[in-house]
Amino acid sequence: MSVAEAAALDDATLVARSRDGDTRAYEQLVRRYQGPMYRLALRIVGSTGDAEDAVQDVFLTAWRRLGQLNDDGAFLGWLYRTTTNQCLNVLRKRKPHADTELDEHESPAPRTRPDRAVEVSAQLDALQAALRGLTPEQRACWVLREVHGRSYDEIAEAIGTTQQSVRGRLARARAQLAEVMAPWR
Amino acid sequence: MAVTSDYVLPCGRDVEEVWEAMDLSDEHTRSCPHCAAVRESLLVLREATAEMAHEEIEPPFDLVSRIMSAVRADVRRSDVVPLPGDGLARISTRAIAALLRYAADGVDGVRARGCRVVEAPESTGTDPVIEVELSIAITGLLVTREAYDEVRRRVLAAASARIGVRLARLDLVVSDVLEG
Incomplete structure (x- = not known):
């Protein structure tokens, strides 16, 4: 099977093969989804080291629990839930003052030139900083919905709460972020 | 609401x-x-x-290989069966296969070929149970019921006496007959 053919295989096929112990099929799934899971983890935990560890744990756990996945086509949703959970666990274990040690990943020194492109990037930096002011659950809800476009239902399951509660957390997160972004108006 | x-x-x-x-x-x-x-x-x-x-943040270039190393190590680790006792000591299925093949080889005219060992569903840390599929080649003139039974007896004995695991199922397959 060529690389191109392997890349075209759908999730359900790769999951079924992986469950039979086919590590090459699983590697295709890892290559396909490591990017979105890494970006999700980075946005929730805020540090590249923790994000890498979380994603590595998620894919190893997923491999071990493939037998528990009832719907082979639901692999991606399951990954999103597992990654969110893993990240929230990392944050719960972190010491309260550890937030000050977060990486300044792609958050360079504030730029002040009134260049349009530069201004937008500075806004992104500001948003990244503002996200740290949210509670971990609020941040997870907001990132899953607004950046990764996941459904309320899926987010509720990932956080272990109701859809209504997810909507409430999103609303508060949005209001808080808008407040921090106000100087950029 | x-x-x-x-x-x-x-x-x-x-x-x-x-x-x-x-x-x-x-x-x-x-x-x-x-x-x-x-x-x-x-x-x-x-x-x-x-x-x-739309940010294009890519994971470190070696993340896939780190994940797959962990997965493959996990596959290797899962390829073990607990030894009787507290369940902490383990033996690889390959080591068990080698011992069982050696036991079968002890019978005159018999040569063990493939030996596939899996942990049985009912196996626990205190009572390890395995299932074995053993293929053997036998020398033509010695294809006797006795030789066949002797292989079965020795393999069962080796599993319990030399390894300490219970052999719940032994599929013995004659895969080849050699010239005598």
Whole structure:
């Protein structure tokens, strides 16, 4: 099977093969989804080291629990839930003052030139900083919905709460972020 | 039930209401300075969010290989059977296979070929149970019921006496007959 053919295989096929112990099929799934899971983890935990560890744990756990996945086509949703959970666990274990040690990943020194492109990037930096002011659950809800476009239902399951509660957390997160972004108006 | 952010503006509207009316032409939002200010902040937020969603942050180049190393190590680890006792000591199925093949080889005219060992579903740390599929080649003139039974007896004995695991099922297959 060529690389191109392997890349075209759908999730359900790769999951079924992986469950039979086919590590090459699983590697295709890892290559396909490591990017979105890494970006999700980075946005929730805020540090590249923790994000890498979380994603590595998620894919190893997923491999071990493939037998528990009832719907082979639901692999991606399951990954999103597992990654969110893993990240929230990392944050719960972190010491309260550890937030000050977060990486300044792609958050360079504030730029002040009134260049349009530069201004937008500075806004992104500001948003990244503002996200740290949210509670971990609020941040997870907001990132899953607004950046990764996941459904309320899926987010509720990932956080272990109701859809209504997810909507409430999103609303508060949005209001808080808008407040921090106000100087950029 | 309406969702609120609990951030209420002096005009009485909730920030979430302003968000939901962002793209609607609402008379109040246009004329209310509080709503207009919040609306502008939300627009900035929306713009920055779109930028974040399109950010191209890639994982470290070696993340896939690190994940797959962990997965493959896990496969190797899972290829073991507990030894009787506290369940902490383990033996690889390959080592068991080697011992069982050696036991079968002890019978005159018999040569063990493939030996596949798997842990039985009922196996526990205190009572390890295995299932074995053993293929053997036998020398033509010695294809006797006795030789066959002797292989079965020795393999069962080796599993319990030399390894300490219970052999719940032994599929013995004669895969080849050699010239005598």
